[in-house]
Amino acid sequence: MIGSSGWIVHRSIEALRPRSFFSAVLLIVLAAGCAKASAADLRVGIKADPTIDPHFLYLAPNIAIARHMFDPLVGTDASARAIPRLAVSWKALSDTEWEFKLRPGVRFHDGSLLTADDVVFSFSRVRTLPNNPNSYAAGLRSISSVTAVDPATVRITTDAPNPVLPVQVRIISIVSATAALGAMPADFASGRAAVGTGPFRFAQFQPGDRLTVRRNEQYWGPAPAWDTVTFRVLANDSARVAALLARDVDAIDVVPPRDAARLRQTQGIEVFTRESDRIIYLALNSLPERMTWFTDRAGAPLDRNPFRDARVRLAVSKAIDRRALVERGVDGLGVPAAQMAPSGFDGFDPTAQIEIPDPAGARALLTDAGYPNGFGITLHCPNGRYVNDSGICQLLGSMLSRVGIMTQVDAQPPSMFFTRIRPSDLQSALMMIGWGLGGGSALSALTDAMHSYDTGTGLGANTRGTNSPEMDGFIKQASREFDAERRTSLMLQAMAVSRRDTIVVPLYAEMTVLAARKGITIEPRADQQTIVTGWQSAP
Template sequence: MRRLHHILAAAATAFVLVGPAAAQELRVGLSSEPSSADPHFHNLTPNIQLRWHVFESLLDQDKNQQPIPRLAESYRAVDATTWEFKLRRGVKFSDGTELTARDVIFSYCRIPKVENSPSSFIVNTRAVATMTAPDPYTIVMTTTAPHPLLPIETANIAIISAKAAGAPENLAFNRAGCAGVDAWPKTEDFNSLKLAIGTGPYRYTQFTRGDRIVVERNDAYWGPKPAWSKVTFRPITQAAARVAALLAGDVDFIENPPIQDLPRIRANPQFATVQALSSRIIYLHFNYLTETPPPGVTDTGGKNPFRDRRVREAFSLALDRDAIVARIMGGVAVAAAEMLPSPLPGTNADAKPARPDLDRAKRLLAEAGFPNGFSITLATPNDRYINDGQIAQAVAQMLTRIGIKTQVEAMTASTFFARRNRAEFGFWLAGWGADTGEMSNPLRALISTPDRNRGMGTTNPGGYSNAAVDAKVVEALTMVDDAKRNALLAEASRMSMADFGLLPLHFEVSVWAFRKGLTYEAQMNQYTRAELVRPAP
C-alpha cells in the first residue's frame, strides 16, 4: 500500500443516487431479516446493508469493495503507524446536530461495550491504539504496529451521535471505552428508534421485527437527496413468497430470487435481473473444542473425530462441489478452493476446488480409526444463504456415501447464530462475506485462534487453532508493502486449506430482481442499498 493516500472530495459523488428526487416509494423484499437497528450490534450482512441507509462511516466501498470517501473527505498515512482523516464539513445528523470528531471517537469507543453482540465489530477497531482530535474536523489514529488495513476497516464502523447518546463533551479515547461515559447506549434504544439518529440519506420511521422497516428521506442529508422519499423493507424469508410478491406488484425490488425462478422472471418483459460474483464463501466448519465428541457427534468411541486432520480431509473428499453448484445452485455459484475468490488480494490463483474421491475418503477414515464411519448432525440456517437448507441436505447425502451417517438440523438464522455462538453444534454450514475484500478478513474471523483482545477468531466458535497460520496472519497485518502482505496472506490461506481448518463449498453469485423501470448497481459485497436503486434513464 502506498505510504500516502489522499482521496479527493470530488470522488465522493461516486456512491450517491442520480436522477430526479421525486416523491416516490420503493418497496424492497429482503431475504433475511436484520436482527437489530443498532449499527454496532451484529456484524452480519442484513444488518450492515440496512444501517448504511441511516448510519454512515468514514469511508465507503465501491461495487468492487475498494475504498471511497464518505464522512471523511480525505485521509493519509502520516507515517507507518499514524493515519489522519479529514471530516467533511457541514454534515448533520437527522436531528440537526453537526457531525464532529467527537462522534467518531464515541462510536469507536462504544464497539467493545456492546452487550451480547453475536458477532462483534471489534475486529475492525482493535488495531487502533490511540485516537485524537486536533480540531473538530480532524481525526488522528495511531496503531502500535503498521496496520495498512486500517482505512478500509473504517468502512465497517458506523458513526453514531455522541450528543444523542448523552456522551460528555470531552471524550478521551481508550480502546476499552471512552473515559467519563456513565452509561453506554443500549441496543434496545436503537431498536425503539430513540437513538437511531444518523447522518445517512434516510432516517428510520419504523422498525417492527417480523413485519417491516421503513425509512424516509433525511432532509438534513449533506449529499444529493436520494430518489426515493420513502423505502419500505419487508422481510420475506420464504423465497417463493418473495418472488410472488414481486410478480404481484406488492414489492418493486427483491434480493436473492430463487435460482429455479430466474428463467421465469427473465422471460417476463415487465421485470429484469442483475447479478455479480460475491466475496461470500459458503463453508462447513467443525467443533474442535473438546477431546470428547462435540454436540451431535456419536459412535466415535469417545473421541472428537474432527481433531484428526485425516477425518477433515475425508469429509472434503466426499464433497462434490461442482455438483452442488450445478444441481442445487443452478450454475449461479462458483466452486471454491479457499475463502475468497481469485484475483482478490491474498488469494492463490492456482488454488483448485478438491475433486471428490470416495475411496480415498474411506481409507482416510479407516486410518483415523473409524472404518465404519460415525454419526453426525449437520446444523444449518434455512433462511439466510441462497438455498442453504438444500445445500446442507446435499452435503449430508455426500457424507453418507463414505459412512458418515448425517442428519440435518435446519433452523431460522436467528436461532442458528445464537446456538452456533454458544458452541452448541459439532458441525455446521454457514457463510462469510469478506467486508474488506481481501484475505486477512476471513482468515482473522474464521480461522485464527480465538482471541477477543486481539480481535482474532471472532467467528470461530469451533476453536480451530493453527499457530503457524496465526503467525502468518499477524505478520501480514503489519506489512505495509501490498505485494509482501498479499503473499503472506496467500500462504496462510494455503496452509489453512491444506489443514482443512474449514471446508469451502462455493462462492455465491448474487442476484437481484426488480420491476421494469429500475436499475441496480450490483455489489460484490452482496449489499442491497436503496440509494443504488435508480429509476431507469
C-alpha cells in the same frame, strides 16, 4: 478518560450539549443549491427483519439498512473497493496510528454539524452497548484509543500494526453524540435516536413489517433517486417473489435460486446477479481430544476426535462434489470454491484447484486413519440465514454419508445456530457457516475465520475449527505488513497451508441476486447488501 469499554476515549464536554436549532434553518438555504432528484417512491421486499440501531447485532442486512440513514468514515463500492465517506482522507502516522480527516460541512438530520466528537462517541458506543448478541466491536479488536484531535480530525491508535484499519472501520456507523447519548435500540426503533448523516431520514418503523425512510434533502453526497423508500419485511421466499409478481413491491432481494430462472422469463421483470464475497464453508472442530458428537456406527461415542487427523479432514473435502452442490443446491447461482476468497480479491490464488470429488479416495483416507467403517457425526447449520442453507446441508449430509461419515443434519433457526457455535460455548463438531470478506481482501477471512483465537493479539475467531501454528504465523505477519505486495504474498502462503492441511473446507461463493420491475436498474453488490442509493429509475 477511559470508557467502560477499555478504550481510551477523548471527548469534549461541548459535544454533549444540546445542538442549536438555527442550523436547520440554514440548511434550507444550502439546499437551494442542491440538484433535485426526480420524485419517486420505491418499495423493496427484503428477507431480513432489520434493526434500526446501527450498533446493535452485527449482521450484513443490518449494515445495509443502516447505510440509508447513517454513514461510516470509510465505505466500499459495489465491488468492495474502499471509498471515502465521512472521512475525505486518511493516512498512517505510524505503524499504530491512523489519522482521518472529516468531510467539511456534513450535517446530521437534525441540522447539527458533524464533528470528531460524534465519531469518538460512536466508536465508544459500539464497545459499551449492553446485551448485544453479536457486537460490531468484534471486528475492531486492534483499536486501543479513538481521539478527537480537533473538530475535523480523528486519530485512531491500535495496539499493534494494522495496515487495513481504514477498511475495517467501514462497519461502524457514525451517530449523533447528542441524539444517541444514553439511547438503547428501542430509541432508534422509535426514531428518537435515529439521527444520522445518510442519504435518507428515518420516517417510520414497524418491527417485522416495514421501514420507511425519506430522502435527506441536505445530504452531502449525490441526491438519491427516490423521495421515499419502504422496505417491507417478507422473510418467506415465496411471499417475496409473489409480491414482486403482483407489483406489491418494486424490487426484492435474496431471490430464491429456484425462482430466478422463472423471473428472468417473466415479462416486465429483470434479474440482477454478481458473485458475492461470502464463502460458504465447513468448519471442522478438531480442538477437543474427545467430543460427544462423534459416534461409531452403533451410536456409541468415540474415544478420540477424528478431525484431529488431517487425513479425515481431507476425506471430508474429497467427499463433497462442489459443482453438484451449486447446481442442485442453489440452481447454479454460486461459484465452487477452492479457497476462502472470491475471485478478484487480494489474496485469491488463481492457481488453486477445486477439490475433485473422490468418494473412493475419501474412503481410503478414512481406512488409513483407522476408521474403515467410518463414523457418525452431526452437521449443524442455520435454517434461514444463507440461500437454501438447510437444503445445502441435506446435500452435504448425503455426500458425507456416502463415504462412511454417517451424517445427521441439525438445521436450526439462525439465533439458535449462532448461539450454539459461540466460541465461548461451542456445541458442535461440524458446522456449515458463511463468511463475508468485505473490503476486497482475503485478510478478514484469514484473521477472523481461520486464525486460532489469540487473546494476546486479538486475532482469530477460530475456536470452532482446526488450528495451525504455521498458518497463524503467516496470517499474523500479513495482518501487520504495510507493504501491499508483501502482504499479498503472506496471505497466499497462509491460504496454501490451509488447503494443504484442510483447516477449513471451502464450498462455494454465494451470488448476490436481486430482481426488480422493468425500469429499475440495480447494481448488485459484492457484499450482498441491499443499498438502494445506487439504484436508478428510467425517466
